[in-house]
Amino acid sequence: MSKTIFNDRAMIVFGMHLALFVLVVVAAAALNLYATPDRIWFIWVLAGWGIAVAAHGLLLLLQRTHRRERIFIDPKARAAIVHLFAYLAVVLLLFAVNYTETPKVWWFYWVALGWGAGVAAHLWCVFYKHGRGRSRTGMVATSGASQELEQGKKALSRPKPAAAAALPPSSPPPHPRSWRRHRCRRIA
Numbered sequence: 001m002s003k004t005i006f007n008d009r010a011m012i013v014f015g016m017h018l019a020l021f022v023l024v025v026v027a028a029a030a031l032n033l034y035a036t037p038d039r040i041w042f043i044w045v046l047a048g049w050g051i052a053v054a055a056h057g058l059l060l061l062l063q064r065t066h067r068r069e070r071i072f073i074d075p076k077a078r079a080a081i082v083h084l085f086a087y088l089a090v091v092l093l094l095f096a097v098n099y100t101e102t103p104k105v106w107w108f109y110w111v112a113l114g115w116g117a118g119v120a121a122h123l124w125c126v127f128y129k130h131g132r133g134r135s136r137t138g139m140v141a142t143s144g145a146s147q148e149l150e151q152g153k154k155a156l157s158r159p160k161p162a163a164a165a166a167l168p169p170s171s172p173p174p175h176p177r178s179w180r181r182h183r184c185r186r187i188a
Contacts, residue, residue, distance in 0.1 A: 014060055021053050044097065051089040055082055080126040087119045 025046050032042040062071060062078045071077045094108040 010060060010063070014056055017056055018053055021049050024049065047093050047096070051086065051093060054089065055086045058082055058085055074126075076126050080122050083122055084119055087115055091115070 025042065028042040028045045032040060059078065059082050062081065065072050071081050091108065091112045094111055098106060098108040
């Protein structure tokens with residue numbers, strides 16, 4: 001098992017992210033306690049960067065879990081869930097900063113309102129806009145549709161005959177999630 005973890009590029013990148021996080025937080029704590037021991041500020045570095053490491057870990061967990069729910073299979077749904085997690089964590093952190101540093105002037109809710117509108121739009125585009133009970137491809141999410149999906153997965157996983165595998169395809173198949181079919185586009 002350890003060989004597969006160390007051969008997985010995403011796990012290596014996460015390990016580097018985590019190691020760098022620990023090194024920087026330890027250095028910030030040492031600098032803080034040496035230079036200004038009366039004012040503790042390294043906890044904000046710990047909390048802020050900790051949110052990014054936690055979001056990175058959540059994304060890896062969602063990608064590596066072998067479950068069949070939509071948030072585990074659909075990359076856009078995974079991204080929306082990680083976006084929601086980061087939003088909630090950062091807003092809670094900003095509330096804590098606002099409460100401890102400037103309790104007489106409340107400002108965190110401006111970030112919560114602005115970013116919350118973006119998160120709501122992202123969640124709406126991913127989970128609601130394509131219709132209730134329908135997937136991205138337009139199939140109704142019933143037991144028949146899931147049986148068709150399972151049959152398609154089995155057909156793709158079957159080994160091809162040697163003669164068919166040796167022939168180059170005449171034209172590449174269209175990408176199933178074409179950007180033209182996706183109605184919620186990014187504004188660049």
